[in-house]
Amino acid sequence: FKGHGIGNxxxxxxxxxxxETFASSSSDQTVCVWERExxxxxxxxxxxxxxxxxxxxxxxxxxxAAGTYKHII
Numbered sequence: 001f002k003g004h005g006i007g008n009x010x011x012x013x014x015x016x017x018x019x020e021t022f023a024s025s026s027s028d029q030t031v032c033v034w035e036r037e038x039x040x041x042x043x044x045x046x047x048x049x050x051x052x053x054x055x056x057x058x059x060x061x062x063x064x065a066a067g068t069y070k071h072i073i
Contacts (some may be wrong), residue, residue: 004028004045012054017061025052031066031073048073 004010008028015022021042023033030045031052050069057064066073 004030004032011052012067014055014057016057017059023055023057023064025055025066027051029068031055031064033064 004024004026005028008026010024010026012025013022015036020036021033022036023031025031025048028045029048029050029052031048032041032044032046034040035042048066048068050071052066052068054067055064056067
């Protein structure tokens with residue numbers, strides 16, 4: 001998970017419903033979306049303002065939510 005920086009913990013990982021991408025949340029206050037096949041970041045890192053502890057896709061895969069230390073985005 002090089003997109004989250006060295007020394008940061010990844011707290012959450014979830015696959016999209018289509019299994020083509022996955023999202024991760026991290027102690028560096030970011031959320032990233034990755035391509036499953038290549039491991040490349042396709043979106044992000046998105047700064048969320050505080051440590052991101054969890055991440056989840058909507059059932060249809062069109063929305064992504066992150067639970068942080070301070071709020072839900």
